[in-house]
Amino acid sequence: MKITVIYGTSRTEKSSTYNIAQQFLAELADGDPVTEFHLPKDMPAFCTGCFNCFSDTTTCPHYKYIQPIEEAMQNADLIIITAPVYVFHVPGQVKALLDHFGCRWMGHKPNPQMFRKQALVIITAARAGMRSAGKDVQDSFDWWGVGRTYSFKNAVLAGDWTEVTEKSRAAFAQEVTKTARKIRRQQGAGPRLKVRILFYLMRFVQKKYRFIESDAAYWEENGWFAGKKPW
Template identity: 30%
Template sequence: MKTVIIHGQNHKGSSYNIGRALANKIATENEITEFFLPRDLNHFCLGCYKCLESETKCPFYDEKHVIESAIESAELLIFTTPTYCMRASAPMKSFIDLTFINWMPHRPKAYMFQKKAVVISTAAGAGTSKAIKDITTCLFYWGIPYIKTLGFSIQAMSWQEISASKKQKIEKAIDKLCNELKKVKKPKVGFRTKFIFNLMRMNVNNKELISTPLASDYWHWHNNGWFDKKRPWL
């Protein structure tokens, strides 16, 4: 299964090790592509709105394009992040900000509606659910229909310090999720995604947008045939 892992940290800590363990069970080495943030996208969104005109006008388009091209060709996406201050890491949040144009209110990518995704977070104490939600919210609005999560309070400061019993529980959770992922051949788009998509469709289907900075949004939906009966999940 072709897999892309996006790590919200440069170091190879607990979140990294869990994400990599899952990938190793579901894909061969040559099917796995990894990106590390901030190493592979070391920028914050400037709020310049150039992407509203065209995604190629983003000052950081070249680096983003490498990651998004890998995402397009993958079947499974794995996102890992440590829990920092009860939230996802700053580099992961920056990545989310830099890809906001792919959200359903703007110019969603049709291929996203075919993907499976897993979000993984670890914390020494509490907060993994909030860190995970930062990412799952983004993935939902990208249009990804199948999203699973793994959150662990590891009660340690490194992967090596995690107790043997805790690692056994992590291993069992990975095995269970791996089996679930293998059973799902084509993710089914749910009611909530369809509802939001159609709501955004009504918002964007307005020819008055053609004379505004949101003209690219209108033409994206128009050119994909989404104002008619065509849908990205069909």
């Protein structure tokens, strides 16, 4: 399957999240294209809060970084975001990326192609904070309308992958295989219940309140007010 990976740390060989991502790629890529982005190198900018994207996504001052990432996600069957836990949350570079896609939340202009895609969040911590860091990413996937999201969240009891014990590595390898099997089984399936509920809720809000006219017009153009669904 076609995969786009966004690595939340610039570390590679020594990185636990990077090494786990390589295991998923080995299980799932099947020789199809894999597009990779490394943060912060490939998206080094913070959202300035200019609100441009809410009227027109192409007018973001950082569009030159955002456009290739959005295009690669759009072309993928599976989107992977990796993030080490930093002080119980994702590192700043991951949050900075997600902030730039606020205009793609279902409260605004979700990309219709997201609804049949799957996503995977890979989080590792030395010991704690995997749950809150995982939610940082999962919230965006759900509100972008990504059909199904899976997660690999584990404590590695280490700073570097080289320090991870054989016992942990074996357990991780088993989990990777099990999760990869689920991802393969669900390829092309429609969105899970939570994502459908968010869509119906946002359709009601968009139709009734039209808070941002360009958002409401976008929903209308897509036929979503008239009952068409993006999946």
